[in-house]
Structures are given as C-alpha cells and as structure tokens.
Amino acid sequence: MDKFLQRENAQISRIFATKDPNVDIIYVSPFQMTPDVLGYYTKILEIGDIESGNKRVHFVVPENIERFPNHFSLTQILLYSPKTLQRIKSMIKGKQAYIVPGSVSQDDVKLSIRLAIPIFSGEPQKQHLYTTKSGAKKIFQLADVPTAISSVDIYDE
DSSP states (O other): OTTHHHHHTGGGGGGGGGGSTTOOEEEEOSSOOOHHHHHHHHHHHHHTTOTTHHHHEEEEOOTTGGGSOTTSOHHHHHHTOHHHHHHHHHHHTTSOOOBOOSSOOHHHHHHHHHHTOOBSSOOHHHHGGGSSHHHHHHHHHHTTOOOOSOOOOOOOO
C-alpha cells in the first residue's frame, strides 16, 4: 500500500480533542516524530488556546516498530511491544480511558482487552458493513432519514 505509515498516522488530528480540559490524549505513532514536528503540534495547540496542551498530549512509539515488516498494522506491533503497553497502562492508571481506532480490527479488540479499557467502536465484523456508502444508506433508510436517489449494494462493475 502506498504511504502506509502516513495513512496510519492520519488520526493525528485527534490531538485537538484536548480542547476539552478533561481530556488527555495518548497518541500511538508508527514512527518517531522529529522535534520540529512535535514543536509544530505544540504551537498549534497553543494557538488554539488549549491549556497545557503539551502536557496533556503524549506521543508514544512502540519499541518494536523496526522489528516487524512494514505491512503489520500499528496495533499488531503495539501488541508485541510490552514496554510501550506498560507505559500506556501507567499513563491511564486511575483514569477513565478508551481506545478510538481509525478503522477497527480484531487486533484493536485484543488491545482493548490487554489494556483493560473499552474501545469506542462496534464489532469489527459488523462495523465493516456500515463503513460503506451502501451500509450508511441502509442505516439512513431504516431511520427514515431522507437520502438522495441512488443505487446500493452494487458489487460488480
């Protein structure tokens, strides 16, 4: 897949959830960010008038990121990085925490179990059905939400 690491890092905008003073973010990155990049995000948080943003956003990189092939997901690598998992556990100890995955998989569920925190998602097998345009249209139709006229469930060109 082209630009796999960049796609895995696409959830970076979630750090702005720290606008809520009750929210801290632990962001798991697929690569070590340079001091310039970290400074950039810190500056954006300051400009956004986010109080103590640099103390409430924590960037972690799994210690075994270099040992696995590039096609492994970040969650898979995190599951095989015990030091990083222990660091995350210590950061969330005594706090309410949950996982917000980009695209949920069975590995995200395993991570949720390993960290003993909930995952903000549905079951991977069922959720996949509703991440498509056809699936979303079916949900809207069941909820009697007006939708544009279109076709759904087209599987062949």
